[in-house]
Amino acid sequence: MFGKKKKPFNPYENRVDDLIHIVWEARDCLTAKAKQVITRLGVINLYPDGADRKKAVSDAEEAKHALIVAIGAYDTARMEYNNYIKKYAEMFDSPKREWTTTSHEIIEWAYQYYNKE
Numbered sequence: 001m002f003g004k005k006k007k008p009f010n011p012y013e014n015r016v017d018d019l020i021h022i023v024w025e026a027r028d029c030l031t032a033k034a035k036q037v038i039t040r041l042g043v044i045n046l047y048p049d050g051a052d053r054k055k056a057v058s059d060a061e062e063a064k065h066a067l068i069v070a071i072g073a074y075d076t077a078r079m080e081y082n083n084y085i086k087k088y089a090e091m092f093d094s095p096k097r098e099w100t101t102t103s104h105e106i107i108e109w110a111y112q113y114y115n116k117e
Contacts, residue, residue, distance in 0.1 A: 012091040019081040023099055026074040027106060033070040034110035037063045071103045078103075 040060040047053035082098045089096070 012088050023077045023081050026077040030070040030074045030106050031110050033067040034107045037067050074103050
């Protein structure tokens with residue numbers, strides 16, 4: 001419009017944009033689940049032996065399971081993104097870099113910055 005030229009449609013660029021958003025969402029979910037595990041493990045020691053402590057332990061186990069699921073989702077999204085970039089590198093309008101942050105690094109960051117929020 002008004003003399004501006006539109007860039008030609010590139011389906012490879014659109015797909016890589018979708019994939020990076022999926023990686024970001026999985027990273028955010030992984031960070032949230034790691035913080036939940038930290039919180040729930042800390043709550044266990046607040047209760048004396050009894051029903052409340054058992055409930056806190058079961059909640060912590062559920063949070064750990066959710067964290068494992070989030071780790072798998074993040075690693076899968078990261079791997080799909082990196083594989084797509086390798087496979088279609090010559091099709092992109094601008095070069096793309098691989099996503100190198102591992103799930104272990106994200107969990108470490110969650111532990112590091114947990115008390116700073």
